[in-house]
Amino acid sequence: MTLATAFTKMHGLGNDFAVIDLRGGSANGTASAGANGATPLTDISDTQARAIADRRTGVGCDQIILIEKPRQKLADVYMRIRNADGSEVEACGNGARCVAALVMAETGRRHVIIESVVGLLDAEAAPDGRISVDMGEAQLDWREIPLAKPLDTLHLGIELGPLSDPVGVNIGNPHAVFFVPDAGAIDVAALGPVLERHPLFPEKANIEVAQVLSPTRIRMRVWERGVGITRACGTGACATLVAAHRRKLTGRKATIQLDGGDLEIEWLADGHVRMTGPAETSFTGRLDASLLG
Numbered sequence: 602m603t604l605a606t607a608f609t610k611m612h613g614l615g616n617d618f619a620v621i622d623l624r625g626g627s628a629n630g631t632a633s634a635g636a637n638g639a640t641p642l643t644d645i646s647d648t649q650a651r652a653i654a655d656r657r658t659g660v661g662c663d664q665i666i667l668i669e670k671p672r673q674k675l676a677d678v679y680m681r682i683r684n685a686d687g688s689e690v691e692a693c694g695n696g697a698r699c700v701a702a703l704v705m706a707e708t709g710r711r712h713v714i715i716e717s718v719v720g721l722l723d724a725e726a727a728p729d730g731r732i733s734v735d736m737g738e739a740q741l742d743w744r745e746i747p748l749a750k751p752l753d754t755l756h757l758g759i760e761l762g763p764l765s766d767p768v769g770v771n772i773g774n775p776h777a778v779f780f781v782p783d784a785g786a787i788d789v790a791a792l793g794p795v796l797e798r799h800p801l802f803p804e805k806a807n808i809e810v811a812q813v814l815s816p817t818r819i820r821m822r823v824w825e826r827g828v829g830i831t832r833a834c835g836t837g838a839c840a841t842l843v844a845a846h847r848r849k850l851t852g853r854k855a856t857i858q859l860d861g862g863d864l865e866i867e868w869l870a871d872g873h874v875r876m877t878g879p880a881e882t883s884f885t886g887r888l889d890a891s892l893l894g
């Protein structure tokens with residue numbers, strides 16, 4: 602039996618998470634038994650992730666974020682991400698800001714380093730209380746998106762209904778950004794799941810619908826791989842800015858206006874993408890044992 606596991610419910614602009622700190626296990630990585638012989642959680646399965654994410658019978662969240670001890674000395678923590686469908690994925694920008702906020706509160710430091718499968722993410726507390734994360738270098742080659750065949754990632758040449766000719770960008774995870782005259786007019790719920798699974802995307806893709814409002818502001822709506830429509834997507838906002846600049850629609854810095862609020866994104870000269878936005882804690886709780894089977 603597993604000890605009733607604590608979690609922190611957090612969100613970034615309404616993209617919400619159950620954050621589970623797995624660092625409780627003993628130093629050598631083997632979980633020490635609790636008083637009643639139960640053992641602390643050391644990982645979660647696809648099934649457990651789906652049960653936790655379920656908005657009817659579970660905690661209800663877009664992703665589950667796991668915090669583990671770092672593998673690299675430089676890092677403060679190791680972050681893993683599970684989508685609501687149970688899939689483990691490489692990156693989560695809003696989740697990274699939430700993990701950074703937790704580690705900053707724990708350490709009292711305004712600069713923390715989060716390790717993930719795609720590398721080290723530098724996070725800084727901004728003067729206004731928002732959090733700024735270096736999301737790493739945007740990947741633009743067809744192999745890095747990845748795509749099923751060699752293509753110019755600036756024009757992927759697929760279309761569905763009113764959507765066509767997206768830009769492919771990888772921010773640790775795959776994105777396809779479609780530019781449209783009116784993002785509010787697009788049926789994201791109908792088109793998103795089809796495009797997410799398009800044969801061009803061997804690892805599926807997060808789908809962004811972007812309306813350029815000015816050279817420094819873009820409205821973006823998102824269908825997230827393994828989740829569905831979310832109120833915000835940090836990696837999606839990064840992908841959208843990179844795509845817009847590559848298409849000469851904006852400069853290297855813009856505000857991405859999501860259903861849940863604004864993110865500031867900058868594509869730096871070194872190729873890295875910096876994302877700045879809020880990270881909020883909603884409440885803490887304990888996972889019902891039934892969720893962990």
Ligand SMILES: N[C@H](CCC[C@H](N)C(=O)O)C(=O)O
Nearest residue numbers: 693694695774826834835836
């Ligand atoms: N909401 C997350 C993105 C999760 C991406 C996930 N849906 C995937 O499969 O890559 C963010 O703020 O970046």
